[in-house]
Amino acid sequence: MQVNTLILGAGAAGMMAAAHAGPSTLVVDHARAPGEKIRISGGGRCNFTNLYAEPANFICANPHFMKSALSRYTQWDFIDLVNAHGIAWHEKTLGQLFCDDTAKQIITMLRAEMERAGAQLWLQTTVGEITHDGAFRVSLMREGRETRISARNLVLATGGKSIPKMGATGLAYQIAAQFGLPLVTPRPGLVPLTFGETFKPLAGVALHSRAQGQGPAFEEATLFTHRGLSGPAILQASSYWQEGESITLDLSPQTSLFDLLKSARQTAGRRALTTVLSQHLPARVVAYLGEDLPKTNLADLSDARLADIAQRLHHWQLTPTGSEGYRTAEVTLGGIDTDALNSATMEAKALPGLYAIGEAVDVTGWLGGYNFQWAWSSGWAAGTAIAKAAHHLA
Numbered sequence: 001m002q003v004n005t006l007i008l009g010a011g012a013a014g015m016m017a018a019a020h021a022g023p024s025t026l027v028v029d030h031a032r033a034p035g036e037k038i039r040i041s042g043g044g045r046c047n048f049t050n051l052y053a054e055p056a057n058f059i060c061a062n063p064h065f066m067k068s069a070l071s072r073y074t075q076w077d078f079i080d081l082v083n084a085h086g087i088a089w090h091e092k093t094l095g096q097l098f099c100d101d102t103a104k105q106i107i108t109m110l111r112a113e114m115e116r117a118g119a120q121l122w123l124q125t126t127v128g129e130i131t132h133d134g135a136f137r138v139s140l141m142r143e144g145r146e147t148r149i150s151a152r153n154l155v156l157a158t159g160g161k162s163i164p165k166m167g168a169t170g171l172a173y174q175i176a177a178q179f180g181l182p183l184v185t186p187r188p189g190l191v192p193l194t195f196g197e198t199f200k201p202l203a204g205v206a207l208h209s210r211a212q213g214q215g216p217a218f219e220e221a222t223l224f225t226h227r228g229l230s231g232p233a234i235l236q237a238s239s240y241w242q243e244g245e246s247i248t249l250d251l252s253p254q255t256s257l258f259d260l261l262k263s264a265r266q267t268a269g270r271r272a273l274t275t276v277l278s279q280h281l282p283a284r285v286v287a288y289l290g291e292d293l294p295k296t297n298l299a300d301l302s303d304a305r306l307a308d309i310a311q312r313l314h315h316w317q318l319t320p321t322g323s324e325g326y327r328t329a330e331v332t333l334g335g336i337d338t339d340a341l342n343s344a345t346m347e348a349k350a351l352p353g354l355y356a357i358g359e360a361v362d363v364t365g366w367l368g369g370y371n372f373q374w375a376w377s378s379g380w381a382a383g384t385a386i387a388k389a390a391h392h393l394a
């Protein structure tokens with residue numbers, strides 16, 4: 001069977017590309033349904049983009065690579081599409097847009113767009129051997145039968161390695177390697193960090209905090225778990241953290257604890273330090289830290305002591321033993337090296353007709369709708385480039 005374009009992966013990026021790649025497009029996926037990650041995303045409501053999405057919200061070995069695609073298909077373009085399909089949405093926080101109803105609406109919308117474009121979708125299809133001799137020759141297994149496809153264009157849209165239980169395989173990396181495209185070593189991102197048994201006594205406690213790995217600081221909630229730390233602030237910081245490094249946690253990002261303790265010493269000097277801190281921080285956290293805090297009244301503590309205590313609570317240095325890994329990571333950092341791709345079209349520089357989009361590429365967004373925006377923008381860039389090339393050839 002001959003097609004102009006074969007897209008591997010019917011996730012967010014693959015479906016978006018299929019909706020724009022023009023005639024004779026086939027999308028294949030080994031899953032039973034397309035867009036499974038969309039379905040479970042955002043707690044079932046899909047945080048489909050972010051009002052403030054810009055290149056600075058993405059991690060990539062080349063910080064300029066994503067600029068072209070993000071500026072040509074923006075969050076406003078996707079919002080227009082969502083609106084055109086009558087999907088109601090709301091901003092939850094920090095520019096994060098969610099469906100009012102269900103994430104399934106986004107999948108239905110993308111399927112409708114694919115159908116409108118005439119793209120075919122084959123599910124429960126396994127990808128076998130791939131060769132290239134001017135066209136891509138791909139062996140597919142479907143319903144127990146092998147079909148050999150010849151395609152002018154091959155789009156790698158099988159995502160990263162995160163959550164193998166949901167069908168993540170790293171197939172795009174293997175195919176990229178087969179065709180000589182370099183990889184930036186993949187690793188789990190937006191992932192809870194583990195600390196052995198250290199925080200077991202605090203499991204279930206959440207607090208507003210500022211967390212920082214080797215990148216920007218993120219001010220959001222931190223959650224203590226049986227295994228370590230989670231919550232949006234930690235997930236964000238985890239994408240800038242590598243094994244062996246520490247992270248810094250500010251337990252009171254909005255209020256100076258030095259000022260708070262100093263003024264409490266003036267008005268209520270006879271109160272214990274831990275009592276005053278418990279009025280501002282979760283009591284279980286203060287009890288946990290209490291072992292290292294002086295057991296005296298505030299009146300007995302000098303300015304220097306108060307400053308030292310405040311400094312420790314604003315700059316708590318923590319060294320994770322590891323992360324929960326791909327089992328729970330929301331994304332995969334690293335992937336197909338962007339140096340090998342054209343940033344306007346996502347086409348491999350060394351092999352015309354081969355494209356890579358979405359999470360398979362070394363572009364990873366922050367938590368908050370940025371990863372889907374990358375899937376939409378890169379999928380659109382590849383799809384429209386393919387359609388344009390086909391038009392010229394026709």
Ligand SMILES: Cc1cc2nc3c(=O)[nH]c(=O)nc-3n(C[C@H](O)[C@H](O)[C@H](O)COP(=O)(O)OP(=O)(O)OC[C@H]3O[C@@H](n4cnc5c(N)ncnc54)[C@H](O)[C@@H]3O)c2cc1C
Pocket residue numbers: 008009010011012013014028029030031034035036037038040041042043046047048049125126127157158159160162163166167168169170171329330331357358359360368369370371372373375
């Ligand atoms: C629990 C969770 C919640 C998330 N929530 C959000 C959110 O709210 N907002 C946000 O922006 N991002 C979110 N993300 C991240 C987002 O889902 C991904 O970044 C995005 O789906 C990537 O799109 P993609 O098309 O590149 O890959 P995917 O959506 O992962 O699609 C890849 C497709 O390829 C198929 N595939 C994989 N291997 C093979 C193979 N060997 N053969 C055939 N097919 C294969 C898969 O079945 C899948 O359909 C979330 C991720 C997770 C895990």
